[in-house]
Amino acid sequence: MKFYKDHYDVIVIGGALAGLSSALMLADKGLDVLVLERHNLPGGLATSFVRGGVEIEATLHEMMSIGNKGNRLKVGQFLDDMGVDVDWLEVPEAYHASIPDVEVTLHPGFERFSKEIDAVCPGTYDKVNRLMKLCLSVYNSVNELSIHPMSKVQMLLKHEAFVKTAGYSAKEVIDTFELPQKAIDLLSPYWIYVGGPLSTLPFTIWAFLMADYIGYGSKVPRKFSHELSLKMAEKAEAMGVQIEYRQHVDKILVKDGKAYGVRTRRGDEIYADYVICSAYPNKVYTSMIEPASEVPEKAFKVVNGRQLSLSAFTVFLLLDKEAKELGIKDYNVFRAKTMDTDKIFENYKGLGPYNYLTAICLNLANPGCTPEGTTILSITALPRVDAWKKVSGEDYDKVKHEVAKAMVEEMSEYYGVNLLDHALEVIIETPMTIAHYTSMWNGCIYGYLHDMKDHIVARLQTAEEEKIIDHLEFSGAHQISGNGMGPAVTNGRKAAKNVLDSIAKEKERA
Ligand SMILES: Cc1cc2nc3c(=O)[nH]c(=O)nc-3n(C[C@H](O)[C@H](O)[C@H](O)COP(=O)(O)OP(=O)(O)OC[C@H]3O[C@@H](n4cnc5c(N)ncnc54)[C@H](O)[C@@H]3O)c2cc1C
Known part of the structure; x- marks a missing residue:
């Protein structure tokens, strides 16, 4: 046969x-x-x-x-x-923001999210809620247009908010709401899930992210x-x-x-x-x-005209105690030295120490995910691929351990416990691991960078021409x-x- x-x-x-x-x-x-x-x-x-x-x-x-x-x-x-x-299991919160001058846990649901930001930045409720509703409108448009492309005229008639905001970056649209910087900082952490700083990230992309995660919450499979x-x-x-x-x-x-x-x-x-x-x-x-x-020549022009986005560097720690015994209270912590996403993006071009980390404790959404009396914590940074490409085979182990150590120390400081004292297993995943495991180009997990020069709207319009x-x-x-x-x-x-x-x-x- x-x-x-x-x-x-x-x-x-x-x-x-x-x-x-x-x-x-x-x-x-x-x-x-x-x-x-x-x-x-x-x-x-x-x-x-x-x-x-x-x-x-x-x-x-x-x-x-x-x-x-x-x-x-x-x-x-x-x-x-x-x-x-x-x-599917529900993720219990949006995120805990551990950012300069603020420690706050925010939850999904536009109302609740806006109220929680208002509690830290009084007087911002209406503006944040309006901004979230604008995000929802753009989200609905993108969902429709990604499956059913339409002419510019149809788009204008049916998707006004989407069309009006499409030419602007997330920063430009957020700025029109005249929010205090602290509120903007609290609205910013998810930028990392799409990988472009707010100054160049199309509002369309940021709006999609916020409407989905904040509007509806997120899930993980048991x-x-x-x-x-x-x-x-x-x-x-x-x-x-x-x-x-x-x-x-x-x-x-x-x-x-x-x-x-x-x-x-x-x-x-x-x-x-x-x-x-x-x-x-x-x-x-x-x-x-x-x-x-x-x-054809055109194929190289298309790919060379785009920038690769981010990869990932993760340290997994299997810990010898329950989360609450270790002071781990939140599913998802964004820990940042700055909320200036341009500065974070710049920092991600190097090999650390990284100034923006996310720590996930899966047990808090999925209590049975590790044996009783243990906890899994993953700490992630999302560096750009270029610096990692230049690390030689000889230096790789040293660089990897240095980067991981700094990340574990940063989160140990946040939780107030030396995480390594409780580690049963430490596993490090680098851009190289990802490239090796999936064959993804340079270990890039995010595809091409979304920015104002390579905007989703343009990509929708040129999709046909890009069929090589x-x-x-x-x-x-x-x-x-x-x-x-x-x-x-x-x-x-x-x-x-x-x-x-x-x-x-x-x-x-x-
Ligand atoms: C640390 C980390 C955290 C993440 N967190 C999240 C998150 O919280 N939420 C989220 O939504 N996403 C997250 N992602 C991203 C998400 O995992 C990916 O975007 C998604 O799984 C990609 O799916 P894919 O099918 O496009 O590609 P991949 O999963 O990359 O799969 C490509 C597949 O193609 C195969 N392949 C490639 N080349 C060949 C070939 N020549 N012949 C045969 N097979 C081939 C590979 O072996 C692989 O199985 C995360 C990623 C990482 C690394």
């Missing part, structure tokens, strides 16, 4: 959230799909690892766009529709992000998708400007009408297209919806929709 069929409708490269979302949506429409994943497990970054006999969430802090049963948001609804039944990816893979297989692990795709086969298959590292040539690829366009255009002569090779679609953080697990699902759906639209068009033409 042959291992692969002679032909598939679609080959998906990468069996993580984006790729699996594409596969689910296409299988649901009756297409014959093959997923090729280089690792021996599905999920990519949506995974966990085991140390000292304890399973540990590898990445997820909080997932957006899920919503509650009966009132699902975009991603939650898609998963429900596909029959991917995940046990059995970690791997519950999500495993269940997606199981469901896809149940729907007839063939998933093959340990199959690294080396080449995408192209003839006369059109993709027609792939070649794996093992040497298998597999054919399909369409290819959907999770690898970054940078990787694809520089080394995956065969023959290389099929890559026919029948080749991309899905992953590098696509329009950007980074994060929720957006990965949306990007995967969008790639699948592009394939379905193209099939429909070609049928019409035939």
Whole structure:
């Protein structure tokens, strides 16, 4: 019996959230799909690892766009529709801001959030609440437009707030509300989830983030992000998708400007009408297209015109006591030496010590996630990729341990306890770990930087022109919806929709 069929409708490269979302949506429409994943497990970054006999969430802090049963948001609804039944747990708060001159815990819900900021910055309730409502309006528009692009005139008629604010940075729009700096600082911590300083981050992106996380709160799967990816893979297989692990795709086969298959590292040539690829366009255009002569000059212009966004550096500490015994009270702490996001962004260009950290204690959302009497704490900084690329093999261990040590010391100071005295396991994840584990370009987890020169609105408008090779679609953080697990699902759906639209068009033409 042959291992692969002679032909598939679609080959998906990468069996993580984006790729699996594409596969689910296409299988649901009756297409014959093959997923090729280089690792021996599905999920990519949506995974966990085991140390000292304890399973540990590898990445997820909080997932957006899920919503509650009966009132699902975009991603939650898609998963429900596909029959991917995940046990979602609510994250108990938005964040604790441990920033210069303020210590406060803020909760989701526009009303509550605005009141809590007002308690620290009296007189700001109305303005913050209005700003959040503006964010919600933009959020609703982006959700619609990311799936159903429309003409500029239609956009103006239907999405006024979105159009009016689209040309401005988050800072510029926030400034029009004339809030005191302390309130702005309290509104800023989530910037890190999209990776651009507020001065250059399009308001559209910031608004989306705030409306989703503050408006609806966030979730985590009881059995970690791997519950999500495993269940997606199981469901896809149940729907007839063939998933093959340990199959690294080396080449995408192209003839006369059109993709027609792939070649794996093992040497298998597999054919399909369409290819959907999770690898970054940078990787694809520089080394995956065969023959290389099929890559037009324009492809390099598109990728070189974009800046890579952030990677991640995380220290995981499995601790020998319950969270409350260690003074850990909040699920998510943003600890900053400054809330000037330009300064933080600059600091992230280097190798530390980092001036902006986030610490997650998963036990506070998911009490059974570690054995009784223990706690898992992850401390993360999100550096840019360039400095890490320059670290030599010889220096790597030294640099990694120095950066990790400074991060643990900073959070030890915050909690008032020497965390290392309680550490049963210490695990360090660097941009190199991420590059090695997922093959993501330079370990970049956030795709391309969103800034005012490379704005989501422009990306929506130029998406068609940026289709360089026919029948080749991309899905992953590098696509329009950007980074994060929720957006990965949306990007995967969008790639699948592009394939379905193209099939429909070609049928019409035939
Ligand atoms: C420390 C950390 C914390 C994070 N926290 C959050 C959070 O709180 N909330 C959130 O929403 N997101 C978070 N993220 C980001 C989130 O994990 C990712 O954005 C998302 O999981 C990306 O999914 P993906 O499918 O686009 O890509 P990936 O998960 O990167 O997967 C790509 C897949 O493609 C495979 N692949 C690549 N090249 C090939 C090839 N040539 N052949 C075959 N297979 C290939 C890889 O093996 C991998 O499985 C975090 C990430 C990190 C690192």
